[in-house]
Every structure is written in structure tokens, then in C-alpha cells.
Amino acid sequence: SIPLRHGAHRIGNRTDSDMAHWRDYGLGQFIHWGLYAIPGGFWHGQPVNGAAEWIRSSKKVDPKEYDALISQFNPVKYDPVAWALMAKNMGTKYVTFTTKHHDGFCLWPSKYSDFTIMQSPWKKDIIKPFVEAYNKQGIDVYLYFSIMDWHNPDWRYELKTKSDSVAFDRFKEFTKNQLTELLTLYPTTKGLWFDGTWDKSWKASGAFSDELEQYLKKLRPGLVIGSRLRADEKGNRHLDANGRLMGDYHQVWERKIPETIAEVKGYDWECVMTVPENQWGYNARWSGHVKSSSEIIEMLANCVSKGGNFVLNFGPKGDGSFREEEIRLAKEIGNWMAVNGEAIYAAGQSDFRKEDWGYYTKSKTSGKTYMVVFNTPVTNMLKVNIPKNQKIASQKLLGSKQVLPLEHIEGRMHYIRLPGGVRQQPAVIELQLISDDQKKELDVPKT
Numbered sequence: 001s002i003p004l005r006h007g008a009h010r011i012g013n014r015t016d017s018d019m020a021h022w023r024d025y026g027l028g029q030f031i032h033w034g035l036y037a038i039p040g041g042f043w044h045g046q047p048v049n050g051a052a053e054w055i056r057s058s059k060k061v062d063p064k065e066y067d068a069l070i071s072q073f074n075p076v077k078y079d080p081v082a083w084a085l086m087a088k089n090m091g092t093k094y095v096t097f098t099t100k101h102h103d104g105f106c107l108w109p110s111k112y113s114d115f116t117i118m119q120s121p122w123k124k125d126i127i128k129p130f131v132e133a134y135n136k137q138g139i140d141v142y143l144y145f146s147i148m149d150w151h152n153p154d155w156r157y158e159l160k161t162k163s164d165s166v167a168f169d170r171f172k173e174f175t176k177n178q179l180t181e182l183l184t185l186y187p188t189t190k191g192l193w194f195d196g197t198w199d200k201s202w203k204a205s206g207a208f209s210d211e212l213e214q215y216l217k218k219l220r221p222g223l224v225i226g227s228r229l230r231a232d233e234k235g236n237r238h239l240d241a242n243g244r245l246m247g248d249y250h251q252v253w254e255r256k257i258p259e260t261i262a263e264v265k266g267y268d269w270e271c272v273m274t275v276p277e278n279q280w281g282y283n284a285r286w287s288g289h290v291k292s293s294s295e296i297i298e299m300l301a302n303c304v305s306k307g308g309n310f311v312l313n314f315g316p317k318g319d320g321s322f323r324e325e326e327i328r329l330a331k332e333i334g335n336w337m338a339v340n341g342e343a344i345y346a347a348g349q350s351d352f353r354k355e356d357w358g359y360y361t362k363s364k365t366s367g368k369t370y371m372v373v374f375n376t377p378v379t380n381m382l383k384v385n386i387p388k389n390q391k392i393a394s395q396k397l398l399g400s401k402q403v404l405p406l407e408h409i410e411g412r413m414h415y416i417r418l419p420g421g422v423r424q425q426p427a428v429i430e431l432q433l434i435s436d437d438q439k440k441e442l443d444v445p446k447t
């Protein structure tokens with residue numbers, strides 16, 4: 001292997017309890033909120049193509065004109081307690097919240113910037129009440145932080161000259177100071193979600209990104225940081241020059257889900273997903289396909305069946321209120337999670353062969369296997385191929401606890417008959433399995 005000083009420092013996944021807790025989340029919420037929510041995808045009355053939180057860049061807005069949005073940021077409907085309750089009712093276990101997106105606007109009172117919530121009419125810390133409200137609901141908080149910062153004059157896309165490097169050295173110090181602020185002001189933060197690290201300047205800063213990660217983890221032992229922060233000294237990201245993951249989980253899955261379990265490569269991972277096609281910040285005009293709760297639940301089950309977490313994004317409006325579609329989605333997902341959460345929470349990949357009707361998950365706590373059924377066959381007969389030395393002791397519909405008929409076909413092939421009827425959401429069947437020898441004991445008549 002290639003000798004690396006700033007490549008992966010660990011072979012395999014983290015084995016500590018903080019990471020085990022992260023692995024068990026199943027369902028998370030992402031929140032993108034900032035100045036971009038004010039224009040909401042429109043500029044001078046015209047819709048702007050691209051993601052709403054990128055409007056400054058995609059519309060090539062005059063920085064002074066964009067930054068002047070700060071004078072309009074006065075979210076009178078911001079209610080973190082209500083936000084946290086909506087998340088709780090959705091069944092959310094962790095939340096990732098934008099402290100600073102690419103535009104450089106800080107939602108916390110940073111001492112190192114003149115472009116923060118304190119310079120807006122709101123004049124109060126947004127993050128602190130948010131963290132308190134979510135923690136009160138038992139939801140862990142992760143802070144999103146964009147390394148790329150369009151507002152900071154020392155930011156560079158690439159380091160061409162000596163003066164670029166001098167400026168970028170100042171920028172790296174600024175970055176480290178802001179991250180220290182965040183971990184100090186919000187000590188219950190469980191992890192940092194880095195973004196904006198794809199440019200050449202950062203790829204040339206592998207050593208710094210490595211030292212920064214080690215510094216942050218020393219400041220907060222147990223902190224969870226994904227693979228989007230680091231670069232190795234050769235400019236590789238996510239995987240180092242030896243193909244090893246740099247970070248605690250694979251953070252490449254933005255708006256995409258691994259097709260096969262092979263693509264997961266055994267790493268911890270999470271998928272972050274938007275409701276419309278590609279809008280993270282509030283956009284007044286959602287064009288294209290908007291996902292239904294059924295589609296979102298299908299993605300959630302898909303991720304958990306492959307050992308990952310699924311994080312759904314919400315983009316509050318500039319005034320701090322949520323749009324109707326997102327409020328409805330949170331409710332519908334929450335209704336399903338209330339009945340079927342045991343198939344998602346502290347669950348992961350099962351050893352059953354994937355079938356067309358949907359996904360298997362396996363609970364790490366109950367040991368039970370779950371069938372999350374999306375595509376009911378016209379026969380209502382669900383194929384189940386039982387792995388060697390295992391038998392199904394019971395098969396029940398979650399919610400109704402109704403025992404379903406099990407028919408042996410041949411060999412390890414069985415059918416489970418799903419009750420007919422139209423369903424809006426996927427049905428979940430709980431399988432209680434026992435090993436063959438256990439079954440023999442059970443079959444022996446009591447003397």
C-alpha cells in the first residue's frame with residue numbers, strides 16, 4: 001500500500017458506543033435554513049434555476065446585494081420547540097442543522113464573522129434554542145458546517161499564488177476558530193456534517209483537514225464526522241490513495257441510495273435526501289417530482305435494509321414556518337413509524353435473500369426479521385427464502401398482530417399470504433425465527 005501520513009487512520013468501522021448509537025438511528029431530519037430562504041429560488045421576481053440555497057452563485061448575484069438579505073432576516077415564526085415536536089412526531093432520532101451554508105451567513109453569534117444572526121434584525125442566537133428544544137425531545141443534534149464560505153474574502157477555490165496561500169492560511173485558522181466556537185457553545189453536539197470541500201484549495205489541504213479532524217475529536221471525544229471533511233495528502237476525498245474511508249461513515253450518498261449491498265463496501269453510511277428533486281433551502285416553486293410519504297418510507301426501508309441511515313431534508317421559509325407539504329409528510333411518516341418503527345430503529349441488514357416485494361430488515365434488539373412490503377404481488381403471496389438452519393416460528397402483521405398463513409413450497413422456499421385490500425403505506429410483517437435445532441427441541445413431545 002502507498003505510505004500516507006494523512007490517509008485513513010483506522011481500518012474498518014468505529015466500534016465505540018457513540019458510533020453504535022449513530023448506527024441505530026434509522027431515521028434523521030436535515031434542516032437547511034438561512035438567508036437563501038428569503039428569496040426562496042426567485043430573484044427580482046424571476047424564478048432561478050438550480051438549488052435555492054445556491055442562488056447567490058447560480059444567479060451570479062452581486063455579493064453586496066445578496067449579503068443585504070441579512071437586513072431582512074427576522075423569522076418571527078421561528079419556533080424551535082414546535083420544530084422539535086414536529087420532528088419527534090415524525091419519529092426522528094437525529095437532526096442535522098445548517099449553522100453556516102456556502103453563503104457564509106452564521107446562524108450563531110460567531111465572534112469571527114461580521115455576517116451573523118447578530119447583525120440581522122433578529123439579533124439572537126438561532127442554534128442554542130434549537131439544540132435545547134431537540135435535545136429535550138430526545139433527538140440528537142448534529143451541526144452542518146460548510147467549509148466553502150463565499151462571504152469570507154480569504155476563501156479560495158484554488159491556491160495559484162503565494163498570496164492565495166497566505167489568504168487561505170488565514171481562512172483555515174478562521175475555520176478552526178468557528179468550529180471551536182460551535183463545539184464550545186453547543187456542547188451536546190454529537191457530530192459535525194461538513195460540506196463544501198470539493199474544491200482544489202481544500203484538496204490541497206489534506207494535512208490541515210486531518211489535523212483539524214484530530215483537533216475536533218480531541219475537543220469532543222466520540223464526535224461523529226463523516227467522510228466529506230478530509231482529503232489525503234494526494235488530494236483524494238472520501239477514500240484515501242489506498243481506497244480506505246477517511247471518516248466515520250461514508251458521506252457520498254447525497255440524493256442517492258446504493259443499488260446493491262456491494263456498493264456499501266461494509267462502511268457505515270447515511271443517505272441525505274430532498275423532498276423535491278434537488279432543493280435543500282426553501283424554494284417557493286417546487287418544480288419536477290415531489291416525493292410522497294410512501295416513496296420516502298420506501299427509501300428509508302431501502303437504506304436500513306442495507307445497513308444505512310436515511311435523513312430527510314426540510315427547508316423552512318424565511319419567516320421560520322414550514323410549508324404545508326413538509327408538515328403533511330412529517331405527519332404521514334410519523335403515523336407509519338408509530339406502528340412500524342421496530343423494523344427501522346436499531347435495525348440493519350438481514351441475511352435473507354432480497355425479494356421483489358420489498359426489503360428485509362433485522363432488528364439488533366428484538367433479533368426479529370421484518371418484511372417491509374411495497375410491491376404486493378397479484379397473488380398476495382410473498383416469496384420467502386429461509387436461510388439455512390433457520391425456521392419461521394411466527395409471522396405476524398405489525399399493527400394488527402394478525403398471524404398470516406405460511407405455506408411451504410419446496411426446499412427453503414415458502415409463501416406468506418398477505419391479506420388483500422388497498423394500502424396507502426407499506427405493510428410490515430414480523431418474522432420470529434428459530435434455528436433448526438431449537439425447532440427440534442420444540443417439536444419433541446413433552447414426556
Ligand SMILES: C[C@@H]1N[C@@H](c2nc3ccccc3[nH]2)[C@H](O)[C@@H]1O
Pocket residue numbers: 032051053054195254272280
Ligand atoms: C447537502 C447538500 N450539499 C450542497 C451541495 N452543493 C453542491 C454542489 C455541487 C454538487 C453537489 C452539491 N451539494 C447542497 O447545497 C446541500 O447543502
